[in-house]
Amino acid sequence: MKIKVKVNGYHKTFDVNPDEYLLDTLRANEYLSVKKGCDNSSCGVCTVLFDGKPVPSCSLLSMKADGHEITTVEGIQKDAERLSEYFGEEGADQCGYCNPSMALTVFALKKEIKDPTDEQIKDYLVGNLCRCTGYQSQHIAIKKYLGDDQL
Amino acid sequence: MKIDHFYKASSIEDAYEVLTKNSKNAIIAGGAWMRLSSKEIDTAIDLSELGMDKVVVEDDFIIIGAMTTLHSVESNQDILQLGNGILSQAIHKIMGITIRNLATIGGSVIGKYGFSDILTPLLVLDTTLEFYRKGKISLEEFLDSKDKEPDILINILLKKQNTKGYFYKMKKNSLDFAVVNVAVSNTNGDYKIAVGARPSITHLAKEAMHFMNQQKVISDVVILEAVEIAMNEYKFGSNSRASEEYRKQIAAVYVQRGLNEVTR
Ligand SMILES: Cc1cc2nc3c(=O)[nH]c(=O)nc-3n(C[C@H](O)[C@H](O)[C@H](O)COP(=O)(O)OP(=O)(O)OC[C@H]3O[C@@H](n4cnc5c(N)ncnc54)[C@H](O)[C@@H]3O)c2cc1C
Numbered sequence: 001m002k003i004k005v006k007v008n009g010y011h012k013t014f015d016v017n018p019d020e021y022l023l024d025t026l027r028a029n030e031y032l033s034v035k036k037g038c039d040n041s042s043c044g045v046c047t048v049l050f051d052g053k054p055v056p057s058c059s060l061l062s063m064k065a066d067g068h069e070i071t072t073v074e075g076i077q078k079d080a081e082r083l084s085e086y087f088g089e090e091g092a093d094q095c096g097y098c099n100p101s102m103a104l105t106v107f108a109l110k111k112e113i114k115d116p117t118d119e120q121i122k123d124y125l126v127g128n129l130c131r132c133t134g135y136q137s138q139h140i141a142i143k144k145y146l147g148d149d150q151l
Numbered sequence: 152m153k154i155d156h157f158y159k160a161s162s163i164e165d166a167y168e169v170l171t172k173n174s175k176n177a178i179i180a181g182g183a184w185m186r187l188s189s190k191e192i193d194t195a196i197d198l199s200e201l202g203m204d205k206v207v208v209e210d211d212f213i214i215i216g217a218m219t220t221l222h223s224v225e226s227n228q229d230i231l232q233l234g235n236g237i238l239s240q241a242i243h244k245i246m247g248i249t250i251r252n253l254a255t256i257g258g259s260v261i262g263k264y265g266f267s268d269i270l271t272p273l274l275v276l277d278t279t280l281e282f283y284r285k286g287k288i289s290l291e292e293f294l295d296s297k298d299k300e301p302d303i304l305i306n307i308l309l310k311k312q313n314t315k316g317y318f319y320k321m322k323k324n325s326l327d328f329a330v331v332n333v334a335v336s337n338t339n340g341d342y343k344i345a346v347g348a349r350p351s352i353t354h355l356a357k358e359a360m361h362f363m364n365q366q367k368v369i370s371d372v373v374i375l376e377a378v379e380i381a382m383n384e385y386k387f388g389s390n391s392r393a394s395e396e397y398r399k400q401i402a403a404v405y406v407q408r409g410l411n412e413v414t415r
Contacts, residue, residue: 001157018195019154021186041183041250042326053222053252059186060253061179063157064199105248126325127247 003066007031008075016062022048023057025065026072033073033100037129044128047101048072054108056127073100076107082151083107086141094132102128106142116146152185156194163303166196167283170301178303180218180258183250203257203305206230213309217257221269222248224256233309234316234336237272241332244268244320257304263294263352266328270294271347272318274355275336277310294352314338317409321401323392330393331402335409340364344377344409346402349387356381356406363410374410378403 004013007026014025023046026034034057037045041056048057049071073080080103087093102125109116109124116124121142130138145151160166170176175193179185185192203216206227213229224230225242245251245268259269260280270290278290283303288296317335322328329348336343342363347353359381366373387398 018157019152019192040187041246041253044247044249047249050252054249055253056183056249059181059183059250061154061157061182061195063195064179064182064197108248123243124248127249 001063003062005065005067006069008071014062018061018063020062021058022060022062022065022070025062026057026070031072031074035097035100042127042129044105045098045101047104047128049075049104049108052108052111054105071104073103076104079103079107079110079145079151082148083141083145086144086148087138090137090141090144092133092137092141098128098130102130102138106145110146118143121146152188153191154195155192157197158194159197159200161200163198163201163283163305166198166201167301167303169194169196170303174301181220181254183254184258184262184264198303204255208311211311213311215256215307215309217255217260217304217306219256220252221245221254221256221259222251225251229311230309233311234272234276234314237316237318237334237336238269238276238309240318241268241272241320241334244322246326256307260290260293260307261304265350265352266348267353268320268329268332268347271332271345271353272316272334273307273309274345274353275316275334275343276314277312277338279308279310280304281306281308291355294354312338315413317412319405319409321405328392331387331398331405333402333405333409335406335413337413342377342410342413344381344406346381346385346406349385349398349402350390350392351386351388356384358384359406369410369414371411374407374414377410378407381406 016025035045037043039058041059046058047054051069083103105128173193177192179195198218203218205216207214208229221242225239231239279287280293281287315337320332321330332347334345342360344356345353359377363377382403387395389395
């Protein structure tokens with residue numbers, strides 16, 4: 001079955017099975033920044049923006065994406081680069097597997113909550129697991145990014 | 152989960168017709184829970200295009216479309232005001248933002264999940280469900296019913312009233328199911344108590360509620376007695392999260408706190 005979606009601003013048509021998930025469709029079409037993790041909405045690494053909202057692409061049927069807009073980390077390049085500079089400064093990077101999903105969720109947080117508190121930042125990111133850093137350095141980097149008025 | 156065909160319904164009538172054609176056809180909402188099942192579905196019926204993802208506020212009711220995502224429900228200003236925002240609080244404690252942007256309130260009610268953090272606060276608010284075939288029934292009646300006839304949940308109606316509410320989810324980490332969850336409400340002297348994830352499905356502590364509703368003055372002693380009655384009417388169980396005894400002790404503490412809070 002064919003679906004028409006807009007990925008990072010570009011119109012695309014994908015051929016999908018009725019029980020195929022968006023994560024697998026995107027990866028099969030070379031959007032490899034979208035990572036495969038738990039496949040049950042628990043780890044967050046497959047996060048994409050669906051009409052601007054962060055969702056687990058591993059649990060969103062590709063058929064349900066028909067007619068909608070998808071954003072991967074490449075679609076928020078400027079913000080992702082700035083966030084990754086802050087991550088670098090704070091030593092908040094190790095393997096990098098969770099970085100694209102983290103960047104997308106932080107980007108959505110910035111759009112949804114103005115001047116979030118520490119608690120709101122932690123709450124918003126609770127579903128984005130990172131096995132390397134212990135979160136504290138990421139938290140500091142994210143606060144710097146959110147306070148960056150150049151963006 | 153295996154799906155042979157995907158069908159975008161053009162109306163509720165259309166969805167119901169396809170649903171009742173084959174016992175292997177199923178409604179798909181957010182699909183997050185179905186993702187975990189090993190079911191084989193002939194036709195997955197998608198309701199996404201029927202405009203059922205809105206919250207409408209009327210004079211007496213807040214009407215939540217069954218396809219409204221959990222995050223939209225949680226952030227709705229009128230729902231935040233109702234019963235001290237216990238439904239929003241309960242939803243906020245479910246997993247992370249991403250799944251709450253996908254999972255729907257309808258899928259959460261229909262499944263009658265034992266672990267549900269949503270059914271417990273809904274039970275102590277005045278909640279009515281509107282189905283395509285069954286029409287309107289109370290949430291309590293739905294939870295008690297053994298009716299297995301296929302149907303489509305259209306709306307969840309919350310009565311707008313001056314309710315004091317309390318909710319607590321005891322869990323071991325941010326992403327886990329509840330060890331136990333507790334909701335208590337007081338609407339002009341009418342008390343409601345519900346305990347869920349025991350680990351079986353939530354229900355009201357009717358005897359304890361009756362006892363509370365008969366009291367002229369609510370003292371600490373009255374509350375302690377109500378807690379004891381409630382704990383005797385609930386059955387608790389053990390699983391990998393907690394033992395029966397632990398659940399019972401935790402539930403007692405939070406029912407007591409809840410009653411104190413909604414009485415103040
Ligand atoms: C990893 C994970 C962790 C979770 N943790 C929690 C938790 O801690 N607490 C909690 O309360 N919940 C939890 N949930 C459940 C979640 O909150 C939702 O309740 C669940 O995902 C169902 O919503 P859905 O939209 O995904 O439904 P779906 O998966 O699409 O559907 C679920 C069922 O409902 C039926 N259905 C859906 N909508 C309708 C309708 N309108 N009419 C008739 N039938 C319908 C479907 O046919 C299906 O049988 C968790 C879910 C997941 C995947």
